[in-house]
Amino acid sequence: MTDSDGRGGASPAAIALIVARLYRQLAQASADDRNLTYAQLSALARIGQAGPLRAGELAAREQVAAPSLTRTIRPLYEAGLIGKEPDPSDGRSAMLRITTEGRAFLERIRRERAELLARRMARLSADQREALDAALPVLELLLTE
Template identity: 40%
Template sequence: MPSDVAQQVKSDVGLASALRSSIMRLSRQIRWQRVDDAELTANQLSVLGALAKHDAMTLGELAAHEKVKPPSMTRIVSNMEAAGLLVRRPHETDKRLVLVELTEAARALILANRRRRDEWLKTKLKTLTPEEREILRKAAPVLEKLAAL
């Protein structure tokens, strides 16, 4: 770790600032590795991620999860449905509701993105020393915990 960063992270404020800055730069670089034939918006990518994690969701659940108003989510889903990335189907128990789920094309796009990003990051990790990679192995669960708070 460069000495200026090492000095900065000695306080909690410095640690917060260094983490924010580093995580934002790394996140940006990872986003640039995206396979994006469909040229999806950030909202659409977020919807894909939510549905990949939670499987099928109602429009209301998806809107709440993404913190957007239901009419906005309806518009997002309609555009993605037209692009062949999402399908709607009736809810199993409540016929008033509609479930939204990924198509195989969306699943393939998500997998291609994950593979490309993982490969890029794996290449970057190889440039680190074994000790630095071990630090990251120990930090990964802590960062996940921080992200979940």
């Protein structure tokens, strides 16, 4: 594969297309019976990972405006996937926390997606699995700014 200036290597457009297609297939493989959006799943996962957070803190971590975050988390709250608790340092504020149901939902989604990847990776040759292992640190670098 060559990039747009002919230097060789993967083009950003090709990588973006592959990542988008893989994400879509992973999303279709999991039984998201609640039809959550990518933003909602991301917010739920962030709350689960980071522990109780103020809405403003979550908005900053998700890199969205506060009004947008409010629209994102409302269905999570209504579905019982997240809850609110008083902020111990400021009684006027609330902290968002993942519920037991929300954690179980996330674990199921992750398990189903991991099972799909495991089935597909089982078809790879030893050399292909080794190449994939070698690519992981590079892909992780793309996650940072």
